[in-house]
Amino acid sequence: MISPSSRKGMLKERAMDLVTQTTILPLLFGCLGIFSLFRLLQRTRSKAYLRNAVVVVTGATSGLGKECARVFHAAGAKVVLCGRNVKALEEFTRELADSSSSQGQTHQPCVVTFDLADPGAIAPAAAEILQCFGYVDILINNAGISYRGAISDTIVDVDRKVMEINYFGPVALTKALLPSMVERKRGHIVAISSIQGKISIPFRSAYAASKHATQAFFDCLRAEMKDSDIEVTVISPGYIHTNLSVNAVTADGSRYGALDKNTAQGRSAVEVAQDIFDAVGKKKKDVLLTDFLPTMAVYIRTLAPRLFFRIMASRARKERKSKNS
Ligand SMILES: NC(=O)c1ccc[n+]([C@@H]2O[C@H](COP(=O)([O-])OP(=O)(O)OC[C@H]3O[C@@H](n4cnc5c(N)ncnc54)[C@H](OP(=O)(O)O)[C@@H]3O)[C@@H](O)[C@H]2O)c1
Numbered sequence: 001m002i003s004p005s006s007r008k009g010m011l012k013e014r015a016m017d018l019v020t021q022t023t024i025l026p027l028l029f030g031c032l033g034i035f036s037l038f039r040l041l042q043r044t045r046s047k048a049y050l051r052n053a054v055v056v057v058t059g060a061t062s063g064l065g066k067e068c069a070r071v072f073h074a075a076g077a078k079v080v081l082c083g084r085n086v087k088a089l090e091e092f093t094r095e096l097a098d099s100s101s102s103q104g105q106t107h108q109p110c111v112v113t114f115d116l117a118d119p120g121a122i123a124p125a126a127a128e129i130l131q132c133f134g135y136v137d138i139l140i141n142n143a144g145i146s147y148r149g150a151i152s153d154t155i156v157d158v159d160r161k162v163m164e165i166n167y168f169g170p171v172a173l174t175k176a177l178l179p180s181m182v183e184r185k186r187g188h189i190v191a192i193s194s195i196q197g198k199i200s201i202p203f204r205s206a207y208a209a210s211k212h213a214t215q216a217f218f219d220c221l222r223a224e225m226k227d228s229d230i231e232v233t234v235i236s237p238g239y240i241h242t243n244l245s246v247n248a249v250t251a252d253g254s255r256y257g258a259l260d261k262n263t264a265q266g267r268s269a270v271e272v273a274q275d276i277f278d279a280v281g282k283k284k285k286d287v288l289l290t291d292f293l294p295t296m297a298v299y300i301r302t303l304a305p306r307l308f309f310r311i312m313a314s315r316a317r318k319e320r321k322s323k324n325s
Contacts, residue, residue, distance in 0.1 A: 063269050068277070076104060083143070110129075151205050153251040154251040170191065181230055188232075189221065191232075203319060211236075215236070234285070245258060
């Protein structure tokens with residue numbers, strides 16, 4: 001004989017089972033299905049957006065630029081490889097051609113060499129870039145140089161050099177290619193900035209300043225280009241394992257020549273290039289590619305600036321001490 005209270009319990013349990021089976025589970029699977037379908041649609045759309053697109057990559061001779069060029073080329077984009085070193089670019093072109101047989105349909109890349117530090121070289125380079133495939137769909141302003149030094153020791157020529165390569169060069173190239181994009185009502189400008197475009201770290205003044213300027217310029221461009229259907233994406237990565245610190249310029253203008261511990265422990269350029277590829281495909285506006293702590297630092301700079309300044313002052317003190325010891 002079942003007591004009324006246990007019958008009530010059983011009924012409750014059965015009702016719950018029924019609700020789970022008829023409502024919650026189908027709802028959960030439904031949501032998962034819709035989400036997967038949405039992801040698939042998004043991936044298909046971004047693949048279609050990038051296949052056969054003319055993609056210009058500056059700084060394609062090494063590090064992140066080289067990996068970006070590789071991933072866009074493999075996806076079927078018509079890549080224009082830019083840099084200063086003709087030999088390195090031609091060798092890379094051959095490497096891409098050799099890898100093509102194992103991939104889907106790919107295109108022979110085009111090579112354009114110029115120095116971003118030479119203001120007179122930008123307009124002819126832009127004309128040459130446009131001649132490659134007749135137009136440009138996506139410009140990835142990736143080339144850049146880093147800096148190591150104390151502000152008090154650094155000659156102003158060094159600040160100017162870093163600004164020229166990281167800021168004025170990309171700005172001039174963007175302005176030279178923009179009219180053709182506006183005319184076609186189609187184009188996408190990508191700026192590879194850095195987390196140092198959002199927060200400033202001691203002994204990196206020239207670099208952080210150039211990346212803050214980059215963030216500001218391309219944020220303005222995004223707003224001004226909205227009605228012309230030109231997309232603007234700013235990517236701000238944290239440390240990446242490349243030759244950036246090796247090639248960095250120091251206070252007196254000489255080459256730093258060493259792989260920093262932070263850079264050596266950074267993410268692989270291959271991984272970051274894939275994230276950039278995904279962000280461009282999804283037409284994202286502003287992307288921070290950093291770990292938890294640097295991401296927190298960006299929020300602390302905004303929400304608790306005094307705390308951020310104290311942390312940076314202590315970092316500067318520690319770095320000065322370790323240099324002097
Ligand atoms: N590595 C990191 O930790 C990190 C973190 C955040 C953001 N980033 C950004 O990522 C971008 C790529 O840097 P990377 O890490 O790949 O460093 P990298 O290996 O040193 O590559 C820098 C690229 O820029 C080119 N470049 C330098 N000066 C140039 C000039 N005057 N004219 C034309 N091209 C020039 C170099 O070409 P050459 O062969 O001609 O020198 C090279 O292809 C930079 O904008 C950098 O600020 C890097």
